[in-house]
Amino acid sequence: MNRKGLYFMIALALGGVGAVHAQDNTAGAATTTTPSYDGRWYIAPTVGGYYNDTDRNTNSRQFYYGLGVGRFISPNVSLDLFVDRTKRTVDGGQNSRWANNNYGVTARFYYGEWTAWRPYLLAGVMGSQHQNAVDNGWAPAAELGVGVSKTITDSTDLRVETGYRYDWDDKTQPNKNGYGDWFLGLSIVSRFGEPAAAAPVAAPAPAPVAPDCSKQFRNGVNLCDNKCPDLPEGTIVGPDGCPQKVVIDLRGVNFKFDRPKKGEADIRKALAEPTADSLAILDQAVDTLQRYPQVHVTVAGHTDNVGTAEYNQALSERRAKIVFDYLTSRGIAADRLEGPLGFGKNNPIDTNDTDAGRARNRRTELQVKQ
Numbered sequence: 001m002n003r004k005g006l007y008f009m010i011a012l013a014l015g016g017v018g019a020v021h022a023q024d025n026t027a028g029a030a031t032t033t034t035p036s037y038d039g040r041w042y043i044a045p046t047v048g049g050y051y052n053d054t055d056r057n058t059n060s061r062q063f064y065y066g067l068g069v070g071r072f073i074s075p076n077v078s079l080d081l082f083v084d085r086t087k088r089t090v091d092g093g094q095n096s097r098w099a100n101n102n103y104g105v106t107a108r109f110y111y112g113e114w115t116a117w118r119p120y121l122l123a124g125v126m127g128s129q130h131q132n133a134v135d136n137g138w139a140p141a142a143e144l145g146v147g148v149s150k151t152i153t154d155s156t157d158l159r160v161e162t163g164y165r166y167d168w169d170d171k172t173q174p175n176k177n178g179y180g181d182w183f184l185g186l187s188i189v190s191r192f193g194e195p196a197a198a199a200p201v202a203a204p205a206p207a208p209v210a211p212d213c214s215k216q217f218r219n220g221v222n223l224c225d226n227k228c229p230d231l232p233e234g235t236i237v238g239p240d241g242c243p244q245k246v247v248i249d250l251r252g253v254n255f256k257f258d259r260p261k262k263g264e265a266d267i268r269k270a271l272a273e274p275t276a277d278s279l280a281i282l283d284q285a286v287d288t289l290q291r292y293p294q295v296h297v298t299v300a301g302h303t304d305n306v307g308t309a310e311y312n313q314a315l316s317e318r319r320a321k322i323v324f325d326y327l328t329s330r331g332i333a334a335d336r337l338e339g340p341l342g343f344g345k346n347n348p349i350d351t352n353d354t355d356a357g358r359a360r361n362r363r364t365e366l367q368v369k370q
Helices: 003-025 275-291 309-329 355-361
Strands: 043-049 061-074 079-090 096-112 118-131 136-153 156-167 179-191 296-302 336-344 363-369
Touching: 043 079, 061 179, 096 136, 118 156, 136 179, 275 309, 296 309, 309 336, 309 363
Parallel strands: 296 336
Antiparallel strands: 043 061, 043 179, 061 079, 079 096, 096 118, 118 136, 136 156, 156 179, 296 363
């Protein structure tokens, strides 16, 4: 590169910045949001200076200029391909020059928000072409550094960085092997193309108006309190609306021997002593049926084994009938009661070899239909 090349790059950078500003001004009143990640390609003309390694035996300070092309590959990482050039005046060389053209790639690792002052680390590798009176060749080189970047517009950044470059040139001076130089650079980053459009923000959907759950019921429980609202209608449930196993136990409701007689309607006369205990159990059954109006039961009567099968069948039916009538007389709808059914002596719950066992077999049961 020569001085004309430097002028060309400066003109290119100024033209890119002017185009960016013109683009921003023609955007009108459109509202945009600054993106957190802009993946457009950019150019980055650079000017700066070296503080040269004293082993070069050149002037200690020298300007350099260059051009980078790159893009962000993630919100916090960019990659640049670059070229730069410098000329060093050799000590005592009667205006002898030592030029270097560098061609390489640099990665930058940023911290902080996109629109803030963003510090970064940089690392790069390159090939360095050295041109001087002694040799014209290539050597590998590498750089490490730090910098800070600031977004100026949607398409322009300012970048300032400093670091250290090491050049493995071992041909220019036979008694020297490699040179380390400090550098300071300033870049104007200009992105190409239209900025990414701001994503439209959807208006929040209106909150649905919840129906009044207190006026909706499932299985007799309003939906405000119903923890199992998906159960089929007619399921036996508890106060929380969830399945409830209902057991109506009439153990303790036993009958006197050969009672009730044919045509006997007063259950008190048919019940075994103490009658009040049996009536209390029956009244509890009435209360359970009233609290669970969806419950249906089978009313079944039983006997001991004393007497013929025909006799016991008729007696078991009378026992089921007198309990059936007791329940309906206290407000239980007859269509919730299946029967009355008699099973005679066929289903004993105790032995028929003792008076106590036979007394427990003389009973009526309420069998809940689930």
